Structure formats: structure tokens, C-alpha cells
Amino acid sequence: MAEAMIEFQNVTKQYQGGQAAVDGLTMSIDKGAITVFVGPSGCGKTTSLRMINRMVEPTSGVITVGGADITSVPAPQLRRSMGYVMQSSGLMPHRSVLDNIATVPRLNGVSKADARKRAQELLDVVGLASSLGKRYPSQLSGGQQQRVGVARALAADPPVLLMDEPFSAVDPVVRDELQQELLRLQRDLAKTIVFVTHDIDEATVLGDKVAVFGLGGKLAQYAAPEEILRAPANDFVASFVGRDRGFRHLGFSPSDGVTIHPVRPVTPEQLRQEGSSGDWRLVVDDALRPLGWAGPGPAGAEPVMVAGGSLFRKGDTLRRALDAALSSPSGFGVAVDDDGRAAGLIAAAEVLAVIESDRNIRHGGL
Amino acid sequence: MSNVVTDTIAWLTDPANWSGSAGIPVRLAEHLLYTGLVMVIAMAIAIPIGLFVGHTGRGRVAIVALAGALRALPTLGLLTLFVLLAGIGLMPPIWALVILTVPPLLAGTYAGISSVDRNVVDAARAMGMTEMQVLFRAEFPNALPVMYGGFRTGVLQVIATVSVVAYINLGGLGRYLFDGLVLSDFPQMLGGSLLIAGLAITVDLVLALIQRLFLSRGASSQPNRSQQAAVDLTDPALAETVVQGGTS
Numbered sequence: 024m025a026e027a028m029i030e031f032q033n034v035t036k037q038y039q040g041g042q043a044a045v046d047g048l049t050m051s052i053d054k055g056a057i058t059v060f061v062g063p064s065g066c067g068k069t070t071s072l073r074m075i076n077r078m079v080e081p082t083s084g085v086i087t088v089g090g091a092d093i094t095s096v097p098a099p100q101l102r103r104s105m106g107y108v109m110q111s112s113g114l115m116p117h118r119s120v121l122d123n124i125a126t127v128p129r130l131n132g133v134s135k136a137d138a139r140k141r142a143q144e145l146l147d148v149v150g151l152a153s154s155l156g157k158r159y160p161s162q163l164s165g166g167q168q169q170r171v172g173v174a175r176a177l178a179a180d181p182p183v184l185l186m187d188e189p190f191s192a193v194d195p196v197v198r199d200e201l202q203q204e205l206l207r208l209q210r211d212l213a214k215t216i217v218f219v220t221h222d223i224d225e226a227t228v229l230g231d232k233v234a235v236f237g238l239g240g241k242l243a244q245y246a247a248p249e250e251i252l253r254a255p256a257n258d259f260v261a262s263f264v265g266r267d268r269g270f271r272h273l274g275f276s277p278s279d280g281v282t283i284h285p286v287r288p289v290t291p292e293q294l295r296q297e298g299s300s301g302d303w304r305l306v307v308d309d310a311l312r313p314l315g316w317a318g319p320g321p322a323g324a325e326p327v328m329v330a331g332g333s334l335f336r337k338g339d340t341l342r343r344a345l346d347a348a349l350s351s352p353s354g355f356g357v358a359v360d361d362d363g364r365a366a367g368l369i370a371a372a373e374v375l376a377v378i379e380s381d382r383n384i385r386h387g388g389l
Numbered sequence: 390m391s392n393v394v395t396d397t398i399a400w401l402t403d404p405a406n407w408s409g410s411a412g413i414p415v416r417l418a419e420h421l422l423y424t425g426l427v428m429v430i431a432m433a434i435a436i437p438i439g440l441f442v443g444h445t446g447r448g449r450v451a452i453v454a455l456a457g458a459l460r461a462l463p464t465l466g467l468l469t470l471f472v473l474l475a476g477i478g479l480m481p482p483i484w485a486l487v488i489l490t491v492p493p494l495l496a497g498t499y500a501g502i503s504s505v506d507r508n509v510v511d512a513a514r515a516m517g518m519t520e521m522q523v524l525f526r527a528e529f530p531n532a533l534p535v536m537y538g539g540f541r542t543g544v545l546q547v548i549a550t551v552s553v554v555a556y557i558n559l560g561g562l563g564r565y566l567f568d569g570l571v572l573s574d575f576p577q578m579l580g581g582s583l584l585i586a587g588l589a590i591t592v593d594l595v596l597a598l599i600q601r602l603f604l605s606r607g608a609s610s611q612p613n614r615s616q617q618a619a620v621d622l623t624d625p626a627l628a629e630t631v632v633q634g635g636t637s
Contacts, residue, residue, distance in 0.1 A: 112512075115509060116506070130518060130522070
């Protein structure tokens with residue numbers, strides 16, 4: 024059982040004249056793990072997050088961090104012990120990137136030179152070029168601003184990070200990158216992270232545990248993400264996690280049982296020399312990296328190459344395996360090794376067979 | 390007509406008018422001194438109140454109403470009232486002008502603080518800044534461009550209206566207007582107005598220069614304005630908005 028870092032004890036937040044934003048919340052957040060608050064708009068997830076650093080004061084109930092009631096220290100002091108990353112970067116427009124990152128150490132009395140040195144190191148930690156330090160926030164892209172926001176939150180090395188939809192305003196490609204970066208950082212830093220999102224996919228990718236909030240500020244389910252996808256506690260959670268939850272759940276299943284068939288790929292030169300045949304043929308470059316598929320055609324005709332589907336890396340989940348097979352024009356997913364070289368083919372029917380046998384094992388074991 | 394113009398030029402270029410205790414340099418110095426005095430007192434009143442109202446949002450309705458009411462007061466009437474109530478001297482007319490200068494400064498300060506991106510303020514507080522730190526490290530620096538606009542408006546208004554102190558014999562460039570009126574000496578009146586206008590334009594240009602040199606860094610009032618440089622100081626469009634911002 025993981026050690027608790029943050030605890031909500033029957034916490035309620037009622038705005039004047041309105042319905043409760045958060046209603047009787049009791050939950051315990053694990054130390055050194057990522058806990059994701061997810062739910063539709065107006066479900067109280069952001070309010071709950073902001074109560075942890077007292078940006079919002081609860082109407083009733085107690086919140087403790089590391090065992091101590093958060094009202095036992097003045098709010099500004101409490102906030103300096105928690106990193107905070109928000110949706111719009113919230114960077115100071117009049118300060119350089121370095122000085123923005125150095126904000127909290129400076130508030131804690133660290134000298135300007137030391138704070139900037141630390142800020143310079145953090146640029147590297149969050150994957151930004153050190154030359155960006157002298158720029159102003161308005162000169163950065165949205166993704167870069169969010170990285171600076173993360174660096175600023177990490178600057179004083181707080182044990183707790185609060186992240187309020189930090190990646191929801193950037194495009195999907197950058198969001199993917201930022202999510203992977205966060206997971207990489209978390210492997211090194213092991214912070215207690217509370218992350219708010221309205222995106223169930225993001226929640227299942229990032230969360231060690233996911234708290235699904237329902238309307239009226241009630242906690243609907245609080246469990247590991249695979250548990251929420253496999254066994255939603257009620258209709259609300261089931262409808263919120265959506266129709267793809269069966270497919271998403273495959274993202275937690277290992278693909279060990281999937282057979283990888285050997286393949287004899289061709290290079291573009293070989294393909295030209297041999298011409299079309301009656302079969303789909305995998306085309307690779309000289310380093311054996313997949314380029315695409317050549318379609319079947321009359322013998323001797325000019326072969327036509329089409330783009331390949333997604334690639335399945337050995338050790339990926341069943342979700343990736345199935346997607347590779349289904350997205351391939353030939354019906355066979357391409358498996359690659361760690362260096363990206365074609366290692367073999369997988370068939371959709373066989374992946375489905377593995378899924379089926381997993382299901383039988385699980386139900387047989389119950 | 391051409392008589393008045395040539396006479397005015399003659400008056401302005403007459404060396405006799407440029408020397409002595411009633412010469413143009415002395416009147417100019419008096420004018421600037423009164424302007425400075427009015428500005429210092431008005432800022433000492435308007436900026437703290439503007440910062441408080443902008444930061445807390447409390448008393449917003451009251452200051453908007455008050456500022457509007459004060460603006461409607463007639464300058465000369467107010468001046469006469471103060472002199473009648475407090476007697477001849479330097480301070481009664483100065484206070485009358487202060488009352489007329491507080492509204493634009495108050496409005497500029499309040500507007501500046503409340504125009505700062507709420508996300509920036511929220512982040513500053515969430516970083517662990519105290520309310521004073523939020524005000525002076527996050528709100529104030531980002532409000533400066535707008536506040537400075539209010540300051541420039543105030544300065545120009547005072548340079549123009551401080552002429553009325555000559556009405557009660559305190560000097561300043563306004564003396565030429567009142568003396569000229571009494572003597573029907575139109576070249577002197579026109580010369581005096583030209584001097585006041587020239588002073589206003591010169592001071593505004595200096596203030597614009599100060600703004601461009603010291604206040605534009607980081608382009609705080611224009612997020613995402615430019616990807617290449619924080620602010621391109623040679624950008625003519627920007628220079629134009631700076632000048633317009635000050636004189637409108």
C-alpha cells in the first residue's frame with residue numbers, strides 16, 4: 024500500500040447561492056505517483072486541485088499534505104512548497120524565460136545568480152535549448168511556454184506538483200510529446216503529481232491512479248486506469264470513459280502472446296527489378312527500416328507503393344499490435360525492433376485470438 | 390492679419406522679452422515648476438488609490454463616478470472658489486489643478502492594473518507571492534505602459550491648464566495670455582499660446598522617447614505581438630500608437 028501524501032477529509036466547496044462545486048470529497052493521494060482528476064466541465068476537478076494550494080478555500084473539511092493541515096502555514100508559504108502548472112502558461116510577460124523559471128527560488132531568498140544558474144539547468148531538464156533563456160515568453164511557441172511553465176514549477180524542487188490542464192491548449196502532436204516528457208521526468212523525479220484533465224485518454228496515459236469526478240462535485244470512481252476502463256463503477260463513468268474503452272483497455276495488456284511471422288522484405292531497387300507479383304510486399308530501405316507496401320498486380324507490371332500503417336514495436340501493448348495490423352494496407356502489421364528495423368509481421372486475426380484467450384483466462388480465473 | 394503674424398514673430402524674437410524677471414525663460418520655468426508640483430501631488434493621491442482599486446477590485450464603481458464628476462468641474466470656477474475660500478497664495482490654485490488632474494491618473498492606474506492578464510496574476514499568486522508581491526512584481530510592471538499613458542495625458546492637461554494661475558498673478562506662461570487680453574495686445578497673446586503649445590509638444594515628445602527607451606521591453610502590453618523581437622523599436626506602427634496614446 025502506497026504512502027499517502029495528500030488527503031482530503033470530507034471536503035466541500037460551496038460557492039455563494041450555487042450548487043456545491045465539490046461535495047464531501049474524501050480521498051487519499053499516493054506519494055510519488057501521478058494522480059489524475061478527470062471529468063466533464065463543472066465537475067469540481069479544478070476546484071479540488073486549487074484547494075490543495077489554497078487558491079480556493081474549502082467551505083468545510085480538512086486537507087492535509089504530508090500529514091499536516093494545510094491551513095497551519097500561511098498560504099504563500101504553502102504555495103511555494105508546491106509547483107503549479109496551468110493551462111495558459113501564466114508566465115510573466117515582462118520577465119525573461121530564465122527569470123520566470125527563477126521566480127520561486129527568488130521568493131525563497133535564493134540569490135539572483137544562484138537562481139538563474141538553477142533555471143539554466145532546468146531548461147535542459149525540460150528539453151529546451153539554453154539559448155531560449157534570454158527570450159521573453161511571447162517569443163516562444165505554446166509548447167515551449169508549457170515546458171517553461173513546468174520548469175518554473177520544478178525550480179524550488181517541491182515534493183508536490185499541481186498541474187491544471189497543462190497540455191490542453193497545445194496541438195495533439197505536441198501534447199503527446201509533452202506527456203511522454205512528463206512521464207520521463209517523473210521516472211527520475213518521483214514527485215507527487217496531481218494532474219487535472221478533461222481528456223480520458225490523457226488520464227489513462229499519465230495516471231498511476233485516476234479519479235473520475237461526476238456532476239455535482241462527487242467522486243464517481245477512484246482506481247487504477249485499467250480498472251476504470253475494465254470495470255466502470257457506474258453508468259456515468261462508463262459513458263464518460265466512452266465507447267472506445269474496450270479498445271483503450273488493450274493499452275494495458277501486454278502483447279507477449281502475439282506471434283511474429285518472419286518476412287522477406289525488398290528494397291525499392293529489388294522491387295523495380297522483380298516487378299509486381301500477386302502478393303503484397305514489404306518495402307524497406309537499406310537499413311531495413313519499413314518504407315511502405317507494394318500492392319499486388321499483374322506479373323511484370325510497374326509496382327505501386329503505398330504508405331504503411333502504424334508500426335508495432337516488440338514489447339508494445341495489444342492496442343498497438345491491433346492498430347498496426349488494422350491500419351496496414353496488406354492486413355499484416357509490421358513489427359520492428361528497437362532500432363526501427365523490420366522484424367516480422369503480425370496478423371489481425373491472431374491478435375484478436377490473443378485478446379480472446381486473455382479474456383477467457385481472466386474470466387476462468389475469477 | 391499678416392500684421393498679427395509678423396507682430397507675433399517680432400514679439401517672440403524681441404530680445405527684451407527673453408530676459409529679466411518677467412522674461413520668457415523665467416515664465417517657462419515657473420510654468421514647468423507649477424506643472425511638476427501639480428503632477429507630484431496628483432500622483433501621490435491617484436496612484437495609491439488606483440493600485441488599491443485595480444488590485445482588489447473594491448471601490449471600482451465609486452472611483453469611476455467620482456472621476457467623471459471631477460472632470461465636469463470648470464477649471465476657472467474651481468480656481469476662483471479655492472482662492473475665495475483659502476486666500477491668495479501658491480497652494481489654492483495648485484490644489485484646484487490637482488483635483489482636475491487626479492481623474493486621468495486614477496483612471497490610467499486603475500485601467501493599467503485591471504488590464505493585466507488574469508492568468509498571470511493567478512500564476513503569480515499560485516507561485517507563492519504575497520499580495521504585495523503580486524501587486525508590485527506581477528501587476529505593476531505589466532500595467533506600466535497603460536499607466537504611463539494616463540500620466541502623459543495628465544501632464545499635457547496640466548501644462549495647458551496651469552496657465553490659469555496667472556489669473557491670480559502667479560506667473561507662468563499664462564501671464565502673456567491674461568496681460569495680452571487686458572492690453573488687447575494680440576501678438577503677445579498669440580506668442581504666449583504658441584509657447585504653451587510648443588512646451589506641451591516638446592514635453593510629450595520627451596515623454597514618448599522615455600517610453601520607447603525604458604518601457605517597451607518585453608512588450609508586456611502586447612502578448613504575442615512579435616515572434617522575432619520583444620519589441621522592434623524602429624517599428625513605425627508602434628511609434629505611432631505611442632504618440633497617439635499620449636496625446637489623445
